[in-house]
Amino acid sequence: MNAEQGIRGSYWLETASGREPAPPPFGDVSVDVAVVGGGMAGLSTAWELVRGGREVAVLEAGRIAAGVTGHTTAKLTALHTLVYDHLRRTRGREGARLYARSQSAAIRRAAEIVTDLGIDCEWEEAAACTYTERPPDIARMRAEAEAAREAGLPAEFVTETELPFPVAGAVRVTGQAQFHPVKYLLALAEDLHRRGGTVYEGTRVTGLTEGEPCVLWTDTGVSVRAREVVVATHYPVFDRALLFTRLSPRRELVVAGTLAASQAPRDMYITPEGNTRSVRSAPYGDGGRLLIVTGEHFTPGAADVEERFDRLTAWADSRFTGLSFTHRWATQDNDSTDSVPLVGPLRPGSRHIYVATGFGGWGLSGGIMAGQLISNLIEGREVEWAGLYDPRRLASVVREGGSFLRHQAHVAKHFVGDRLPHVTAPAPEDLAPGDGAVLRMGGHQCAVHRDGDGQLQAVSARCTHLGCLVVFNRAEQAWECPCHGSRFAPDGRILQGPAVRPLEKREIQSP
Incomplete structure (x- = not known):
């Protein structure tokens, strides 16, 4: 696709x-x-x-x-996958309660604004569900339902949903919303x-x-x-x-396609299984619905983005009959270590x-x-x-502790490894249209890209944020920093921070 x-x-x-x-x-x-x-x-x-x-x-x-x-996927909910049982253990019951109250207040505030300003943004009230297809994980869902309920959400554990495939169990919270952000x-x-x-x-x-x-x-x-x-x-x-x-950047992929309204789910669903699968639908055309499926999160700089898109597409196609794909995109956010x-x-x-x-x-x-x-x-x-x-x-x-150390180890690997000489790399003439690679030219590490017309362009391969080497994302035609998530166009323009300076232009030379 x-x-x-x-x-x-x-x-x-x-x-x-x-x-x-x-x-x-x-x-x-x-x-x-x-x-x-x-x-x-x-x-x-x-x-x-x-x-x-x-x-x-x-x-x-x-x-x-x-x-x-x-x-985004455009879910407006206080049920954030499995956060409440985690908060109950790490921040105590009061911390989980404050989290639920603050997020629920945000949903109410958005509803007030939509009403007061008369915003036509396809606002729909819906339930949010976190589900599992694995019977061994039922206890985990029950614990989350209990923790969310203790925190003040109208949460319940259920075993049946409107999804066109069976689930082993799910946490369901009513009174949430979805809209056109x-x-x-x-x-x-x-x-x-x-x-x-x-x-x-x-x-x-x-x-x-x-x-x-x-x-x-x-x-x-x-x-x-x-x-x-x-x-x-x-x-x-x-x-x-x-x-x-204390922040780890991650990208997630989104595929979307049209579906008959009678077959589209009206509530919002997510599972952490299979590298996350998130599902919702939105109004589309004359009475139809657009199914929006998100998942396959990864650290910026991963080399297999096209394969991840294929996996997400195959999953959606196998679960929802009659789905006709129309859109795909990717998003990026940051996880805090706690x-x-x-x-x-x-x-x-x-x-x-x-x-x-x-x-x-x-x-x-x-x-x-x-x-x-x-x-x-x-x-x-x-x-x-x-x-x-x-x-x-x-x-x-x-x-x-664990998240902090894992993130620092990942960044340290790039800070050190990016400064070591790389033994093998293609020559500029070996790059196919749409490909990019980091090459050493004239004593510098350069990010070299060949566009669809066969023209080569080169920029500095060092992210202008803190100096990690960028990696080419062929599926999205972008240079990405695996350390802190800055993204650049093939010509070096900034697509996403924290970098505030573009990658400098370089002359094409033989390695």
Whole structure:
């Protein structure tokens, strides 16, 4: 399944309004609050602050809602696979309760906004289910149902679902939602503008000077002064708190296809089995439904992305009769090492810099929650779950030890291994159209790509974030950093941070 066969990219971006991009600032800007990042977390925070009377500017490197939010599965739920039994063991019952309350409050907030603003975003109430097909895992599902119920969710253990295949058991939580996230965010941005807020697109922030006021520097040379700064770029582009040691980037693949409404599930489903399988459907065309299937998560830089797409497609095709594939895309998020997002003051001593990251694949409810939390913190109001999400929280061996060490070992392998000479590598002339490889040319490691017309182009192979070697993702035609998830186009342009500088051009030479 590929683009040549008529398969399109993100359904959400394809079906959103074709609005003109907001221009970058023409001169220096001064506001109360500058929000870096125009996804769910950034726009939610900006909207809450503008609604409270603050003067706010949103700075987005590309187009708003076109990053992670534009490539999500678009489930809005407080049931995050199997998080509650884990939180009950690592954060105690109170920690699990606060997590459930905060995520549920985010869903209610989104429902209020949809109603108040009259947003046409295909809002549907649905139940969320985490299921297993393996009888040995029934006890695990029962424990999660119990923990979620203790945390305050209307959770139950069930053995039957509407899925067209049997399950051994599932956790079911009613009163959740699914919607069109890009239509929702574009409407939020329009209301933000009506209330006096400003959105700047095509404006990459490259530097930050903390102070009173703080100063943000952009790639166009324009500066933005703000009393408060919110960094909502998923992976923080400013990492003075060394949050990269507590975040692991991962990509997930999505395939989607049309299905008769009578055969499409109306609730939302996920299983951690088989490297994750997540299923939901959305309204499509004249009475039909679009089945959206997500899974096959991997660290950026994996070499077998096309094979992973094939596995996900085969799984969906074998489970749902009459499925006709129309779209495929991929998304990226960051897992925190203790399974709880990092939302709040950037680091100890930060009085004016806030961050929202580490949503672990649940950035819709997490982003809306972050908007509520950070706006309240800026306004000086207490929030009962602020401590749960505080990025300054002390890590414990129980909460973070294993995940922290595994992530650091992965990064260390690249920092060391990328600096050792590689014995074998193809020559530029050996690259087929659409292929890319890291080659040594003129004493430098270069990322060389041959496009569909046979033309070669080369850029530096070292990620401009912290210097790991990039790897080529043929399925998505992108260079990816396996350490912290930065992504670049074949010509070196930044597709995704935390890098804020493109890969430098290189001359094609024989190795």
